[in-house]
Amino acid sequence: MFAIVQTGGKQYKVSENDVISVEKLDYAVGDKIELECLLISDNGQVVAGNPVVKGAKCEAEVLSHGKGDKIVVFKYKPKKNERKKQGHRQPFTQLKILSIKK
Numbered sequence: 001m002f003a004i005v006q007t008g009g010k011q012y013k014v015s016e017n018d019v020i021s022v023e024k025l026d027y028a029v030g031d032k033i034e035l036e037c038l039l040i041s042d043n044g045q046v047v048a049g050n051p052v053v054k055g056a057k058c059e060a061e062v063l064s065h066g067k068g069d070k071i072v073v074f075k076y077k078p079k080k081n082e083r084k085k086q087g088h089r090q091p092f093t094q095l096k097i098l099s100i101k102k
Contacts, residue, residue: 001015001016001040001041001042001043001090001100002014002041002100003015003039003040003041003058003085003100004038004039004040004057004089005023005035005036005037005038005039005058006021006036006038006061007022007023007035007036008022008024008037009023009024009099010022010024011038014058014097014100015097015100016097016098016099016100017096017097018096018097019063019093019094019095019096019097019100020095020097021068021092021093021094021095022092022093022095023091023092023093024065024091024092024093025062025093026088027060027062027093028046029063029064029065030083031058031061031062032059032060032061032062032098033060033061033062034057034058034059034060035055035058035059035060035074036052036058037049037052037057037058037100038051038052038053038101039051039053040056040062040102041092042048042102047102048095053102055102056100056101056102057099057100057101058097058099058100058101059097059098059099059100060095060096060097060098061096061098061102062093062094062095062098063094063095064093065091065092065093065094066091066092066094067089067090067091067092068090068091068092069089070087070088070089071087072086072087073085073086073087073088073090074086
């Protein structure tokens with residue numbers, strides 16, 4: 001059994017006991033949250049929502065918060081002595097999928 005869930009404007013394919021990294025959520029470590037299920041597949045039977053599946057729940061637990069790897073943003077204009085170097089680390093939240101219910 002797997003589901004397609006949506007959080008932070010992105011969609012993730014998850015099964016039970018999966019650990020996923022999503023955009024930062026404002027929950028404490030150890031909190032249990034519910035995610036929207038857009039699609040559920042159970043042994044070949046697919047149920048698609050419009051936009052979400054009615055009565056379906058995907059329960060997850062917040063494992064940790066962190067920051068991703070640094071990416072370098074370098075802007076440069078030739079012959080103008082214009083250079084700007086910035087770094088960015090995207091914050092994330094790690095979730096463990098506890099259960100998927102239809």
